[in-house]
Amino acid sequence: MKRYFTIGMAGHIDHGKTTLTKALTNVDTDRLKEEKERQISIELGFAPLHEDEEIQISVVDVPGHERFIRQMIAGVAGIDLVVLAVAADEGVMPQTREHLEILDFLGIRNGIVAITKIDRVDEEFTDLVKEEILEELKGSIFEDVPVILTDSLSGKGIEELKQLIIHTLKEQDTRDAKGAFRLPIDQVFTVKGQGTVVRGTVYEGKVEEGQLLKIMPNGIETRARQLQVHHQPAKAAFAGQRAAINLSGVSKEDIERGEVLVSSEHFSVTKTIDVAVRIVGDLEHIIKQRMPIKCHIGTAEVMGRIVFFDRNELSNSEGEILCQLRLDEEIVAKRGDRFILRRPSPQETLGGGWVIDPNGEKYRFGQKTIEDLSRKKEGTPKDRIKAVLFEDKVLSLAEITAKTSLDELMVQEILKEEDFQGISSKEFTLAAIHEAIEAEIADRLNEFHLENPMRQGANKAELLQAMQNKYPKMLIEFVLNSGIEKNAFQRKGQFLQNKGFHPHVPKSWQKRTDNLLAELKKDGYKVKPFEEYYASAGIPENLKGDLKRYLEDQETVISLDAQNYWHGDHFRAAVEKLKNGTAAEFEVGHAKEVLGLSRKYMIPFLEKLDSLGITRRTENKRIWM
Numbered sequence: 001m002k003r004y005f006t007i008g009m010a011g012h013i014d015h016g017k018t019t020l021t022k023a024l025t026n027v028d029t030d031r032l033k034e035e036k037e038r039q040i041s042i043e044l045g046f047a048p049l050h051e052d053e054e055i056q057i058s059v060v061d062v063p064g065h066e067r068f069i070r071q072m073i074a075g076v077a078g079i080d081l082v083v084l085a086v087a088a089d090e091g092v093m094p095q096t097r098e099h100l101e102i103l104d105f106l107g108i109r110n111g112i113v114a115i116t117k118i119d120r121v122d123e124e125f126t127d128l129v130k131e132e133i134l135e136e137l138k139g140s141i142f143e144d145v146p147v148i149l150t151d152s153l154s155g156k157g158i159e160e161l162k163q164l165i166i167h168t169l170k171e172q173d174t175r176d177a178k179g180a181f182r183l184p185i186d187q188v189f190t191v192k193g194q195g196t197v198v199r200g201t202v203y204e205g206k207v208e209e210g211q212l213l214k215i216m217p218n219g220i221e222t223r224a225r226q227l228q229v230h231h232q233p234a235k236a237a238f239a240g241q242r243a244a245i246n247l248s249g250v251s252k253e254d255i256e257r258g259e260v261l262v263s264s265e266h267f268s269v270t271k272t273i274d275v276a277v278r279i280v281g282d283l284e285h286i287i288k289q290r291m292p293i294k295c296h297i298g299t300a301e302v303m304g305r306i307v308f309f310d311r312n313e314l315s316n317s318e319g320e321i322l323c324q325l326r327l328d329e330e331i332v333a334k335r336g337d338r339f340i341l342r343r344p345s346p347q348e349t350l351g352g353g354w355v356i357d358p359n360g361e362k363y364r365f366g367q368k369t370i371e372d373l374s375r376k377k378e379g380t381p382k383d384r385i386k387a388v389l390f391e392d393k394v395l396s397l398a399e400i401t402a403k404t405s406l407d408e409l410m411v412q413e414i415l416k417e418e419d420f421q422g423i424s425s426k427e428f429t430l431a432a433i434h435e436a437i438e439a440e441i442a443d444r445l446n447e448f449h450l451e452n453p454m455r456q457g458a459n460k461a462e463l464l465q466a467m468q469n470k471y472p473k474m475l476i477e478f479v480l481n482s483g484i485e486k487n488a489f490q491r492k493g494q495f496l497q498n499k500g501f502h503p504h505v506p507k508s509w510q511k512r513t514d515n516l517l518a519e520l521k522k523d524g525y526k527v528k529p530f531e532e533y534y535a536s537a538g539i540p541e542n543l544k545g546d547l548k549r550y551l552e553d554q555e556t557v558i559s560l561d562a563q564n565y566w567h568g569d570h571f572r573a574a575v576e577k578l579k580n581g582t583a584a585e586f587e588v589g590h591a592k593e594v595l596g597l598s599r600k601y602m603i604p605f606l607e608k609l610d611s612l613g614i615t616r617r618t619e620n621k622r623i624w625m
Helices: 017-025 033-038 066-076 094-105 123-136 158-170 367-378 381-392 397-404 408-414 431-451 460-467 473-485 507-522 530-537 541-553 568-581 588-595 599-611
Strands: 003-011 045-051 055-061 081-087 111-116 147-149 182-184 187-191 195-201 206-208 212-216 220-229 232-234 236-238 242-248 260-262 268-279 292-297 300-307 321-333 338-343 348-357 420-422 427-430 489-492 495-498 557-559 565-567 585-587 615-618 621-624
Touching (some): 003 017, 003 094, 017 045, 017 055, 017 158, 055 158, 081 094, 123 147, 147 158, 268 367, 321 367, 348 367, 381 397, 381 408, 427 431, 431 460, 460 473, 460 495, 473 489, 507 541, 541 557, 557 568, 565 568, 585 588, 588 599, 599 615
Parallel strands (some): 003 081
Antiparallel strands (some): 045 055, 182 260, 187 195, 206 236, 212 220, 268 321, 292 300, 292 338, 338 348, 420 427, 489 495, 557 565, 615 621
16 A cells, blocks of 8 residues: 655754755745745645655644744654754754754654755865764764755755655655544634635544544534645545645634544543653753643643652653643543643743553552553553554454564463454454444434334444444444344344334324224225325324334235225235135136225235235236245
């Protein structure tokens, strides 16, 4: 399959990131009037870099000025490789160091250093700057990355840099396109005649045109009306791609940057997250217990407080610290998501880390909580298997082994435990997921029975369609078939029922139904059009269809044609009388003699016998079957 990547341009203000992006892509990512006037990037800029049969690469140009740090974090949160721009005439600057720390905390390991503006200095000075940069980068995530000398105006080194980016990404694993779709929103705008559009990097999964989606954490339902990738219409967008999605049924005011577009509800919506945090090396101010912090996660920026369980303050870097963030607003997160912490005032980057558990609880202060968090962080092999199955719902043995980095034999042994459910010889789910699906099917059927008591049950295809946004179709069918086998559900042709359900007329309409049937029975074989019985009994329009279907299913009434129905007792009596009064073969005239019916009722009655397989017509005769 084709793979998709997004790379980021990072570095100090005025170190040539935007110009370098334009040299690589021939796209000017500075769009806003203020950006043109001030010659700095305020919002994120995007451009297509390269596409061939194997990969597609996009570029994010992130702002370098410290005031625009939020946009910078939003930009790098979804990237696979960073080009760190360092100007030859200035070298490493404060924002360069801060960007490096942010990239480290976000877990971005693939990088290239581009020394820009080399035509502004002589060759000897360039060599000195390169040595200074390499010395400065020691101990950072960029210590051993390639360094390319470039000048965007003359074009020096540009093609070399581009080819290095392509080669590096071809060797790199892509994001997971198999899981549920997730896109943290970093831009919201309107297009005249089209409506609301959101833009972001697809973190995982894929989205297709027409797909039903939700905007989290508020749970607003919408649909992907149209998709674009780099201003080109697309039928789908995949993990690693920049995508613009035209949403139906929502306005620009309904959505904010930082919210998340998803295809599944299994992502946690939370305000309390257990985390592992690392602190910057040159912290200027002490971090105190329950101190206000600003958390950047995905594209969201949320205020909250940091809660320690083994200390009351932190003054320097002490490795990884297990603690908790209690946020003021809900976010969408899952285990492994990266975040950045900043001090609101005075503004500075404090550190960053990753989410151990998005559904944190209130814990007691003390070593026991730290030990519990440590166990949760490390996760037993069983915990790790449960975590990947909880996310993907169904996985093969090979997929579980790859996602957990566990030994295959160990995985096989753990999957034999009662927490897990084999749905075939090769695929597995969690017993808890099986139970949840079975309970949801039962709830949906119960709701259907309450709303439609006279119907046989819910249509199986419609039930599967309604649940496919949360679970794979094959998993729903497995649970459904399992439920039928153990008699939790009943199947009547294409319809599904809960155990013990029987179609019935609601008590509030039983008397009128009895009156209808009594009048129908009284009229014998010479019935009026069925609509007249409805009217006489006072059956409302909205009940007619279900009542007729129910009475036919129960064989209480039998249709002769679209207008005329007999009471079931009369129909069966007529069949019995005709059978006793005729030979193995009979004609219409003979039937009329036996039953004494006019042609108006006789012909539809005989045709009904044919359609039910009771008789078979041969020319002008009928044969009893």
